[in-house]
Amino acid sequence: MSTKIFKHIQTSAVPLPIENIDTDQIIPARFLKATTREGFGNNLFRDWRFDNDGNPKQDFILNNPTYSGKILVAGKNFGCGSSREHAAWALADYGFDAVVSSFFADIFKGNALNNGLLPVQVSDDFLKKLFDAIFADPNAVIEVNLVDQFIKIVATGEQENFEVNPYKKACMTNGYDDIDYILSKKELVEEFEGR
């Protein structure tokens, strides 16, 4: 089965300069009861985004029409906590194609890559430059290029390379799927079981 293809994007970005954003904030457990992958975007950052009566909290960045775009830029250790893939589904369903941070939790990073949502790890310095650029101009265009592995603030030309596992890069740029890959090696699995 093929998955979503990601090569490069140029878009404005949404800044969320908070550290240690855990997957319970991205999607609280009480919204994990769905049995399909769709619709989680409605509850993305639910308790930061809405009050107890379901009204949007005006001070939360996603409710501020000044900021929009397909990239979320967040503080370090993004996606820590639970293994719930629903966090990656919620971000992608809301409309994000990439998340930028100076540090990602392991399981979240893997889940994002499996869903066509690119985690882009940058240095602390570049993260600060990104926040500064976006707060100075909410329409600042950011380019994320997976093929050549760089992220760029288009207006100033400042850019930084980022790392990505070559296998996962091939999957994302071609829409390959892990299960198809392992199934192609099925005889090795059966041979292993016979050892």
Next chain:
Amino acid sequence: MGQTLFDKIWDAHVVSSNEGFPDILYIDTHFIHEVTSPQAFDGLRARGLPVFRPKQTVATADHNVPTWNQHLPIKEELSRYQVDMLTKNCAEFGIELYGLGHPFQGIVHVIGPELGITRPGGTYVCGDSHTSTHGAFGAIAFGIGTSQVEQVMATQCLLQQRPKRMKIEVNGKLHKGVGAKDIILYIISQISAAGGTGYAVEYAGDTIRSLSMEGRMTICNMSIEMGARCGLIAPDETTIEYVKGREFAPKGEEWDKAVAYWKTLYSDEDAEFDSVLSFKAEDIEPMITYGTNPGMGIGVTQHVPQTSSFEQKEQGSYKKALDYMGLHDDEQLLGKPIDYVFIGSCTNSRIEDLRQVAEFVKGKHKADNVTVWVVPGSKQVQQQAIREGLDKIFDAAGFPLREPGCSACLGMNEDKIPAGKYCVSTSNRNFEGRQGPNSRTFLASPLTAAASAITGVVTDIRDFLSEEELVS
């Protein structure tokens, strides 16, 4: 050069290793539950695939289940539907389900070990980050996302990059009133909620070695709270004794063969780790968290740090956490009134936890301002507690013993802490809203939680020990 325990187990499970690709790692047992499996089963249907090795897949219902009147239908419609879906999917794909009402039902990370399914040298995964618990047996065990759940269902394998190796040693004698939960909260407070990211962590040293299997599970359980891929402890006589005779443990000749292999599972003396950290048991006090990630912990007598002690760029996040918790710089938690005490979760809901709490609360009664929930980790733990009469001790103390499930650990089922209320909890996460929208969590050991329930305020368990010498 010698090998680490982690590498020995990993190498024994590599199906195929190709340059530029992650390894294909064979998974011995796949644990599944109702929350992270339905989309994976749908994926299999869409691909027209069966579960490749249904006999190596074990299912239970734990996250959504009520812990009171479990014999009645689940009230919440979506929870009921998710549990029903698991039953239906397991029947369709030929997977053994220890569902509600089954004598083996319980929290997935409690039942695997107690049934003898989790063993030294194995590989275990589950769509739940606390799968790291099973590493206590000297196994590789970690949490995965739903796409990977589907991958393991379809192939019994997982594509995985080998993590780096870290050794964390704890040596020395623990103070009275300090236990496994305090050790792990202390380590995380020292290295932060991201300090283990990218590593498989082996816990070693004589303090770790002196712990029971249940204590070791508490330690490995919270490996993920420092970001580690997994945590593990080399098997020894304590491990072998624990596994022996359990429901699905090997028997007869198979047992002897297994034990001979398990005895080869340790890190060689000249094995190299990418990082080695050492801590002294004497430095560890009963611990409590004050913030909104498990790295924000202090000794129970200490004060909340000053905002100014953090780097400028971290101060905003720190202030946000204190505001959420209703705390201020330099505040002391000791003596702070609390509203709830939760004793349970995959971290601290095993029989030893319940015995320790029962021994402490015998003849005492909870404070009027506190609601206490004691939630056993499994049906077997519950039955054992009743056989030992612990339920009567709990009842007399105002600590009703409930029925098994994840309960108030995660704010998903009926057991939630109300907005603004403080809960001293033996669970593993103090994230914003973790125990219910706007709930406030202080993570601590079962003894600290029990003592705080009795006094109604955050309490230093050692205040009781000095008079009564109550130590397990």
